[in-house]
Amino acid sequence: MSYRIGITCYPTVGGSGVVATELGKALAENGHEVHFITSSVPYRLNECQANIFFHEVEVNQYSVFRYPPYDIALASKMAEIAKREKLDILHVHYAIPHAISAYLAKEMVGDHLKVVTTLHGTDITVLGYDPSLKDMIKFGIEKSDIVTAVSNDLVQQTSLLLQTSKPIETVYNFVDHRVYFPRDATYLKGQLNIEESQKIIVHVSNFRKVKRVPDVVDAFLKIQEEVDSVLLLIGDGPDLPVVREKVDALGISDRVRFLGNQKRVADLLSISDLKLLLSEKESFGLVILEAMACGVPAIGSKIGGIPEVIEHGKNGFISSLGNTQEVADFAIRVLTDEELHESMSTFALKRANSDFHKGKIVKQYEDIYAKAISLI
Numbered sequence: 001m002s003y004r005i006g007i008t009c010y011p012t013v014g015g016s017g018v019v020a021t022e023l024g025k026a027l028a029e030n031g032h033e034v035h036f037i038t039s040s041v042p043y044r045l046n047e048c049q050a051n052i053f054f055h056e057v058e059v060n061q062y063s064v065f066r067y068p069p070y071d072i073a074l075a076s077k078m079a080e081i082a083k084r085e086k087l088d089i090l091h092v093h094y095a096i097p098h099a100i101s102a103y104l105a106k107e108m109v110g111d112h113l114k115v116v117t118t119l120h121g122t123d124i125t126v127l128g129y130d131p132s133l134k135d136m137i138k139f140g141i142e143k144s145d146i147v148t149a150v151s152n153d154l155v156q157q158t159s160l161l162l163q164t165s166k167p168i169e170t171v172y173n174f175v176d177h178r179v180y181f182p183r184d185a186t187y188l189k190g191q192l193n194i195e196e197s198q199k200i201i202v203h204v205s206n207f208r209k210v211k212r213v214p215d216v217v218d219a220f221l222k223i224q225e226e227v228d229s230v231l232l233l234i235g236d237g238p239d240l241p242v243v244r245e246k247v248d249a250l251g252i253s254d255r256v257r258f259l260g261n262q263k264r265v266a267d268l269l270s271i272s273d274l275k276l277l278l279s280e281k282e283s284f285g286l287v288i289l290e291a292m293a294c295g296v297p298a299i300g301s302k303i304g305g306i307p308e309v310i311e312h313g314k315n316g317f318i319s320s321l322g323n324t325q326e327v328a329d330f331a332i333r334v335l336t337d338e339e340l341h342e343s344m345s346t347f348a349l350k351r352a353n354s355d356f357h358k359g360k361i362v363k364q365y366e367d368i369y370a371k372a373i374s375l376i
């Protein structure tokens with residue numbers, strides 16, 4: 001059975017947009033017709049592919065508007081595309097404003113159009129605390145035909161915070177194993193001025209406060225005192241200047257490489273020995289999964305969905321939030337015990353290729369679409 005699916009997400013760099021785009025690409029490969037309805041071409045939608053269409057949401061800049069009405073323009077575009085292309089499903093990623101716009105579109109088109117909303121994290125764990133949005137997020141969830149979230153923890157947090165009894169299904173993040181796999185990229189060590197014998201620790205994020213990148217630097221300070229190592233910082237965002245200052249102040253600039261946003265992340269992961277993600281909010285941690293798929297063990301904080309991705313002692317370690325000494329102790333252990341590192345790397349790969357395999361997760365979404373369509 002193939003469907004006509006409209007997908008809406010934030011098209012810029014960010015986990016929810018990445019997952020939505022990769023899902024759309026995979027669905028198109030499976031023979032479904034996929035229509036991206038977004039404010040610009042999604043970041044990962046970089047090549048022409050059969051069954052994929054893009055519809056840009058344009059917002060009128062009329063001078064009376066103090067705030068351009070994006071949510072309304074999106075709803076209107078969703079309804080237009082749904083009618084013209086005879087869509088079966090609108091699958092929106094990130095509750096606000098997408099679930100509300102989809103609800104409006106459904107009201108305009110009719111009940112045969114089904115709405116699937118996927119919650120990604122901060123749409124609940126940050127925006128769900130905002131009194132001006134909380135009730136609207138709850139409304140969007142309750143008016144969706146089916147709601148999914150990217151971890152069991154996010155399902156629980158949503159029910160607790162919004163006091164909603166709407167059933168929410170967990171559908172984990174996935175990676176494309178044709179992109180994320182271990183490969184020989186040792187040439188990069190020369191380019192990055194890293195010696196063959198040095199261990200490489202990597203952090204990838206959007207450098208927002210919730211990622212606690214200064215904790216990564218604090219942990220690395222302790223690690224490099226014991227293990228000859230280098231820290232790769234990949235990504236860009238508001239905390240980057242603070243992190244640069246901290247690295248300089250600690251006198252470890254020669255051991256830290258600031259790489260900014262990168263396209264060749266899988267190559268950089270493949271030369272890495274350990275990944276750190278010490279966030280204070282993280283519904284899943286797609287970047288951990290990307291590392292796992294390249295055979296890299298990870299240390300993550302004991303928050304959100306991270307413990308559903310890192311099995312403590314198997315493909316990495318879980319550490320209490322903010323305890324950088326504990327992070328450093330775990331890191332030193334895995335970086336100095338070759339056997340342990342090898343077994344964690346093997347388990348990481350195995351888990352990425354089973355529990356979070358693209359084929360498995362895409363099938364879960366296809367089953368959800370079938371269920372949504374069968375709802376009266």
Ligand code: GMT
Binds near residue numbers: 014121206282283
């Ligand atoms: O992590 C971010 O800041 C980006 C954010 C987003 O909304 O794009 O990522 C969220 O969705 C990802 C995909 O489902 C998850 O893997 C991330 O854990 C989640 N981020 C947070 O919960 C902070």
